[in-house]
Amino acid sequence: MTANKNLLKDVAANQPRHWVRITHACNNRCLFCLDRENQNGSILPMKEIIMDLRKGRSLGARRVIISGGDPTMHPELSKIIKKAKKIGYDHVQIITNGRMLAYENFAIELKQSGLDEVTLSLHSHIKEDFEKLTGIVGSYEQALLGLLNAKKQGFIVSVDIVINKINYKKLKTTLQFYIKFGVSEFDLLYPIPFGDAWKNKDKLFFSPEKAQKYLSEAFALSGNSDLFIWTNRLPAQYLEGFEDLIQNPIKLHDEVRGMKSELMNLFEHGLKMSCEGDRCKYCFMRNYCLDFNELLEKKEIRGRKKQLCGKKVLIKNKKNKVFRLGSDFSLEAFTNFYINNRYFVKSVRCKKCKQAKACDGAWIEDIRKNGFSILKPSIK
Ligand code: SF4
Ligand code: SF4
Numbered sequence: 001m002t003a004n005k006n007l008l009k010d011v012a013a014n015q016p017r018h019w020v021r022i023t024h025a026c027n028n029r030c031l032f033c034l035d036r037e038n039q040n041g042s043i044l045p046m047k048e049i050i051m052d053l054r055k056g057r058s059l060g061a062r063r064v065i066i067s068g069g070d071p072t073m074h075p076e077l078s079k080i081i082k083k084a085k086k087i088g089y090d091h092v093q094i095i096t097n098g099r100m101l102a103y104e105n106f107a108i109e110l111k112q113s114g115l116d117e118v119t120l121s122l123h124s125h126i127k128e129d130f131e132k133l134t135g136i137v138g139s140y141e142q143a144l145l146g147l148l149n150a151k152k153q154g155f156i157v158s159v160d161i162v163i164n165k166i167n168y169k170k171l172k173t174t175l176q177f178y179i180k181f182g183v184s185e186f187d188l189l190y191p192i193p194f195g196d197a198w199k200n201k202d203k204l205f206f207s208p209e210k211a212q213k214y215l216s217e218a219f220a221l222s223g224n225s226d227l228f229i230w231t232n233r234l235p236a237q238y239l240e241g242f243e244d245l246i247q248n249p250i251k252l253h254d255e256v257r258g259m260k261s262e263l264m265n266l267f268e269h270g271l272k273m274s275c276e277g278d279r280c281k282y283c284f285m286r287n288y289c290l291d292f293n294e295l296l297e298k299k300e301i302r303g304r305k306k307q308l309c310g311k312k313v314l315i316k317n318k319k320n321k322v323f324r325l326g327s328d329f330s331l332e333a334f335t336n337f338y339i340n341n342r343y344f345v346k347s348v349r350c351k352k353c354k355q356a357k358a359c360d361g362a363w364i365e366d367i368r369k370n371g372f373s374i375l376k377p378s379i380k
Contacts, residue, residue, distance in 0.1 A: 015063060018056025018089075022049050022080060023069035028097045029135030030121075032162050032204055034195040035069070043074045053080075053087050063091040072100035078113035085114040093117035095160070099139055101146030107153050117156040119187070120147055124167045125177035132166055151182050158185035163234075164204040168211045171218035175229075184226055188218075190233040193279035205282060208238045209348070219245055233284040236345040236364060240372040249339045249364050255285055256335045263292060263331060288335075291342050295334065300324040303341030304360040309353070310374040339364075346375070353377030 025041045026033070033039070056064055064084050071077055071094045084092045094110075098120040101107045120143065124130040127140040134140075150157050159178050163171060175186060191197050191204050208215070219242040222229040229245060233255075236246045256263070265271040273289070280286050295301045303321040323337040346361035353359070355378055362375060 016059065016061040017063040017065055018053075018059065018061035019065045019067060020049060020052045020056065020084075021067050021069070022071050022077070023073045025073040026068060026070040026097070027073060027099055027136070028070070028121075028139060030097075030123075030162075030196070031133055031135065031200045032164060032191055032195075032197040034192065034197055036196045039069055046076060046079075049080055050083060050087075053084050053089070057088050062089055063093070064089045065093045065095060067095045070096050070100075072096050072106070078109050081110065081113035081115050091116050093119060093156075095119045095121070096146075097121050097134065097139070097143060098146030098150070099136075099142040101149045102142040104149050104152075107146075107149040111153040111155070115155060117158065118150045119158045119160055120150065121160045121162075122147065122174075122178060123161050123164075124170065125174045126170065129166050129170070133162075133164070147178075147181055147183075156185075157183055158187065159183050160187045160189060162189045162191055163206075163211075163215070164191055165206040166203070168206055169214050171214060172221065175218055175221055179221075179227070185228040185230075187230045187232055188234065190231070190235070190284065191282075192233060192284055193282040194275065198279055201282070208235065212238060212348075216241065235284070236367060237348050237372075240347055240349075243368055243371045246364070246368050249343055252288065252339055252343070253332065253335055256288070256331055259285065260331060266292070267296065267329070287342070288338055291338055292334070295323065295325060301337075301342070303337075304344045304363075306360075307344075307362040307375060308355045308359045309378065310362075310376040347372040347377075349377050350375065352379055354379065 021044065023043045024039050025043060026039055053064065066077075066080065066084070068074070074080065077094075081092050092115055094115065094117075096118065098118070101110075101118070122130075122143055123133045130140040130143070131137055147157065161167070161171070161174065167174065171188075178186070193201065193205075197204055215238060219229070219239065221227060222242060222245055231239065231245050231247050232251075234245075234247065236243075239245050259273075262273045262275070266273055275283075276289070280289065283289075291301055301323050321337070321341050323334060323341070343364045344361040345364055345367055346356070346359075349372075350356050350359070350361065366374065
């Protein structure tokens, strides 16, 4: 990927955006739904939605992402889009399974309301796999028609794909299929152990080591300069050779915001997080949670030490900085400390390294900039 493309991706990742959920209803039954327990078929009242839209603008966001459930289940979606534009958002995006867009009049209505971008969840190009994942017979044709209508209306169209046991072997072909439909931006999401994804873990979770070959073939498409591929929660070690696809660490702040009440309950009342247990080993936030617990236990936590091999450039934590618990504690400050001093990664090759036990690996930003090739395992 070119330096310019990387720069554009970092600028986009840093752009303030506001998420507004407008429904607790969805017309799919996806195996990996993270939010099933909150899906009661309801919609949020307009008053609440408008307040939320205003809140985002007051925080400086010019881009709003409208989600659900599925936002197309809200009978007043076009009114909400118009309102968002009136309140001052430059860019309005919806995240949807796309099925409602199969109705061309609906797509036209959203266009006329001012909608700019549609992110479609299209997890396979094969009908059987697609519908196994969405749980709805007929969803494949509707979603494809939705994609065609979205392109016809001139929306920016991006595609989300949750990588899982059912689709990973065909990921490259899936991307190529949607590229032929004119899609040039993809977000590849790694499953996390919550909601239905946890209940269906045997059907969904896969060994990234075994999947590496297939994933690498798909990631190689990112070399196409017209294509933007993002990854979401994909462990960095599986992106060796494609380090420009490693998710910007700043995104950890979004994860932490989603866990805030649980983390603060742990901090203030010592209440164990409700998700802690078996699922931690599958969780992208595992190291963060371990560090947070260490901080609470020891009242301080030290930055990691630079890797014991290879090129040692750029490293920030030369002084092995310390974060101490104080009355001014903020999760945001801790997350910044974690990103700058504790977010370290190893290569899959590190497993063979004699120094592996004593070594913390390398700082994520060093790897993003210089690649895993700076790590040189000592084998003998
Ligand atoms: S690592 Fe943290 S967020 Fe993830 S399941 Fe465990 S306790 Fe929950
Ligand atoms: S190869 Fe990996 S484990 Fe070995 S010293 Fe380098 S970073 Fe550490």
